[in-house]
Amino acid sequence: MTRRAVALGLALGMLVSVATYFNDWVIGQTLFIGNYLPISVFGTVVVLALGVNPLLHRITARLPFTAGEVAVTTAIALSACGWPSSTLYRYLTPATALPAHWLKTSPAWQATQVMSYVPGASAELGEGHLQDLEAVVRKVQAAANFDVPSPARQLWQGLSGEGRRNVAKAAGEGRIDLNLRASLTRNLNEALAKPGLFEAVGAAGNGLPLHEVVLKNRLRLVEAFPGAVLPPPAGEGLLVDGGRADPLVVDTLMRGRSSANRLSLGELPWRVWWPTLRLWGGAAFLLGLCGLCLALIVHPQWSKRELLPYPIVRFLREASERTPGKLLPNVANNRSFWVAFVLIAGWHSINGLHAWFPEVPEIPRKFDLGGLYSLFPNAGRVNGQYGWFGPTLFPSVIAFSFFMATSVAFSLGVAHLMFFALGSALIVKGIPLDVTTSGASPSSLLRFGAYVAATVIIGYTGRRFYRQVLLGAFGRQRDADTPASSIWGLRGLFVCGFGAMVCLRSAGLHWLFAFVFVALALMIALVITRIAAETGSFFIKMEWSAAAVVTALLGFDAIGPTAFIVMAMATQVLIPDMREAVMPFLAHGLKLTEGNTSAASPAKITRWMLVMLVSGFLAAGAVTMYLQYNHSVIQVGNEWATHQLPKVAFDALARLIADARAQGSLVAATAGGASLEWSAIAPSEGALLWTGIGLALVLGTSAARLRLPWWPLHPVAFLVWDTYAIIMFGPSFLLGWMFKAGVVGLGGARAYHTLRPLMIGVIAAELTSGLFWVGVGIVYYFATGQRPATYAIFPL
Numbered sequence: 001m002t003r004r005a006v007a008l009g010l011a012l013g014m015l016v017s018v019a020t021y022f023n024d025w026v027i028g029q030t031l032f033i034g035n036y037l038p039i040s041v042f043g044t045v046v047v048l049a050l051g052v053n054p055l056l057h058r059i060t061a062r063l064p065f066t067a068g069e070v071a072v073t074t075a076i077a078l079s080a081c082g083w084p085s086s087t088l089y090r091y092l093t094p095a096t097a098l099p100a101h102w103l104k105t106s107p108a109w110q111a112t113q114v115m116s117y118v119p120g121a122s123a124e125l126g127e128g129h130l131q132d133l134e135a136v137v138r139k140v141q142a143a144a145n146f147d148v149p150s151p152a153r154q155l156w157q158g159l160s161g162e163g164r165r166n167v168a169k170a171a172g173e174g175r176i177d178l179n180l181r182a183s184l185t186r187n188l189n190e191a192l193a194k195p196g197l198f199e200a201v202g203a204a205g206n207g208l209p210l211h212e213v214v215l216k217n218r219l220r221l222v223e224a225f226p227g228a229v230l231p232p233p234a235g236e237g238l239l240v241d242g243g244r245a246d247p248l249v250v251d252t253l254m255r256g257r258s259s260a261n262r263l264s265l266g267e268l269p270w271r272v273w274w275p276t277l278r279l280w281g282g283a284a285f286l287l288g289l290c291g292l293c294l295a296l297i298v299h300p301q302w303s304k305r306e307l308l309p310y311p312i313v314r315f316l317r318e319a320s321e322r323t324p325g326k327l328l329p330n331v332a333n334n335r336s337f338w339v340a341f342v343l344i345a346g347w348h349s350i351n352g353l354h355a356w357f358p359e360v361p362e363i364p365r366k367f368d369l370g371g372l373y374s375l376f377p378n379a380g381r382v383n384g385q386y387g388w389f390g391p392t393l394f395p396s397v398i399a400f401s402f403f404m405a406t407s408v409a410f411s412l413g414v415a416h417l418m419f420f421a422l423g424s425a426l427i428v429k430g431i432p433l434d435v436t437t438s439g440a441s442p443s444s445l446l447r448f449g450a451y452v453a454a455t456v457i458i459g460y461t462g463r464r465f466y467r468q469v470l471l472g473a474f475g476r477q478r479d480a481d482t483p484a485s486s487i488w489g490l491r492g493l494f495v496c497g498f499g500a501m502v503c504l505r506s507a508g509l510h511w512l513f514a515f516v517f518v519a520l521a522l523m524i525a526l527v528i529t530r531i532a533a534e535t536g537s538f539f540i541k542m543e544w545s546a547a548a549v550v551t552a553l554l555g556f557d558a559i560g561p562t563a564f565i566v567m568a569m570a571t572q573v574l575i576p577d578m579r580e581a582v583m584p585f586l587a588h589g590l591k592l593t594e595g596n597t598s599a600a601s602p603a604k605i606t607r608w609m610l611v612m613l614v615s616g617f618l619a620a621g622a623v624t625m626y627l628q629y630n631h632s633v634i635q636v637g638n639e640w641a642t643h644q645l646p647k648v649a650f651d652a653l654a655r656l657i658a659d660a661r662a663q664g665s666l667v668a669a670t671a672g673g674a675s676l677e678w679s680a681i682a683p684s685e686g687a688l689l690w691t692g693i694g695l696a697l698v699l700g701t702s703a704a705r706l707r708l709p710w711w712p713l714h715p716v717a718f719l720v721w722d723t724y725a726i727i728m729f730g731p732s733f734l735l736g737w738m739f740k741a742g743v744v745g746l747g748g749a750r751a752y753h754t755l756r757p758l759m760i761g762v763i764a765a766e767l768t769s770g771l772f773w774v775g776v777g778i779v780y781y782f783a784t785g786q787r788p789a790t791y792a793i794f795p796l
Helices: 003-026 039-059 067-078 089-097 099-105 107-112 133-144 151-158 161-171 178-192 199-205 210-224 247-255 270-305 311-320 335-356 385-389 395-403 406-428 442-461 463-473 484-506 511-535 546-554 561-574 582-592 602-631 639-663 666-671 687-707 716-720 724-784
Strands: none
Touching: 003 039, 003 067, 003 089, 003 602, 003 724, 039 067, 039 311, 039 724, 067 311, 067 582, 067 602, 089 099, 089 247, 089 270, 089 561, 089 602, 089 639, 099 107, 099 247, 099 639, 107 639, 133 151, 133 161, 133 178, 151 178, 151 210, 161 178, 178 210, 247 270, 247 602, 270 463, 270 484, 270 511, 270 561, 270 582, 270 602, 311 395, 311 582, 311 724, 335 724, 385 406, 385 724, 395 724, 406 511, 406 716, 406 724, 442 463, 442 511, 442 546, 442 687, 442 716, 463 484, 484 511, 484 602, 511 546, 511 561, 511 582, 511 716, 546 561, 546 639, 546 687, 561 639, 561 666, 582 602, 639 666, 687 716
16 A cells, blocks of 8 residues: 555545535536446546556656555545535535425424424424423413412413403313414414513513524423423424524525635534534434444455455456456456447547537436336326436446346346336226325335345345454454454444444434334444445445334334434434445445555554544535535525425424324424323334335345255345336346347357447546546536536436
């Protein structure tokens, strides 16, 4: 491991950290990371191998980077790819700041007082917080008839005329109906906004911000009516500034600043943001460290015992392997490599010009198969029809199928076709797969069950090795060949996992739910890493919500609104879109540097990975906040993150509150705060069934692969079906499988190996083409100040 390889890796990682948000959402180019084959890293490495090394070779034959140095550079740079975009910083700011804006235009949020259930947010009363409204009404009505100073009397005096009439009406009824309960809740909240409501608050309340007045009055109300009124939920940091629409914090974030009036990095509202950054940034970083620890634990088992193929790593090794003294990598000495490279690069050159100049004819890679709707009308009603009835070809995906096991390529190709068949059959029976059950659809529960099964299989397959690691972590005697890196990884996993739980506990989540959430987050990272390492699929999305699944399996009444919203916010911020999770990048980095004497040991490369994790985390956060405040999060084409994601958790909470209110269970659901009410556990209809089906499909398919040599289906199909990634890539995987099967069937192993350089040329051309058009966009933006045209190589 040379100094220049480390320095180049750190420099490339920092470039990824500071340039990703600018490239993706300020100038809107093809995603700088976007998947587990990021053009920013792999494209640069291909340029290094094909362009820079030959130039260095002309100076002296010892100057070009060796394959081991390329591996170290790539491993370190990949360590930065988990932070800048979809795993954290793309969503952190809008998810925590913009709910304050969307609250103004969301009547359902206002009617259900959703912000009152968010720890650290509004101190107003939600209906669920009034545990014994009848008792409150009786005391207030009684105090109205006696001019004796008391909190109840003061509350009566602070009520509006409508509020007093509602109190008198409610006092004469045995049980307050839903409409009157809603009116009384509104009347009480109006009274809580008055600084002089209670004598104890009156003098201190004058001149205070409204939210502090409401909080002081709320606490006094709780003290005056013990047990009948709940205090505000404990915790802080979930929303920026407690979910209040501060002009500088929220409005500037949405509008941005003119080019002549930019905010400097030091002028950003860091003080207001600190509680939120401390909570979510701390939890995200600790979960990232958990990913590193998990990678250290499982890598020896996967790489040396199970011999997983790591196709992404295999591609890079073959693309950069160079005989000492040679000008180019070995694969580039094959004519078929350059034929494929020139053809694919030319294709992207023409289509890129078409994006900039529409009069240039386009060579299409998207095809209209709309006629299939008439042949398969029910399939046309199943999610994902856009990817198959109007497919886009991705040459890199077809090429990567050559590096995969035949069963894997076939399974990825037919995964969504099987979902079409399932969805069509259920539509005939009147059972849709996209209807939510407490936020979780049958489709998402199927995948959740599949992830649980995959985790069980991973643990069972490596049970002997993991047992030795566990013994070593607790200082017990272990096998001599158990790596120290895995033992320290497990110890670090315990510490970092507990730290993430502490962060969530500070947000108001009960320890049990904090443990469940962290466990689910780690399960997702583990399974996605396994998919990438075993199959080579580089675009993976799980598309199920941890909060929704927990709610469907336990029931909203057992969880309560506060625990739900904290878990829902944690889902949106910490595991919103795992197309760029930290752990798979680190696992590929460990594999890249393995078995190469000129690369690095796990201990050495892990140190530099950790340096890159920390520096990339800080740099990406600072630059992203700077760009968002000066360029606006609204005006950069990031509509999902800004217009939809910030509403998801609160829309779901408003719907769940309304349902619980109609069923008369809201008060009981709120009584436990953020803890689990064991007696109220009641899974939503079908939740256990769909989860069990997903579990059975993966377990059954895995057993069939072990017992039946002819079995064609890999369980990965049930982990990825009905996800955006496989909807887009599925047709290309199917074509790749057909091509590979035809080559092997007609020409055997010799034909297969002959065509491998051609496939490497296809992938290399796509990566460098993407990097080229990114460069064109950057140059154009700085030259003109205008946003350039967008030409995307991979799905956005």
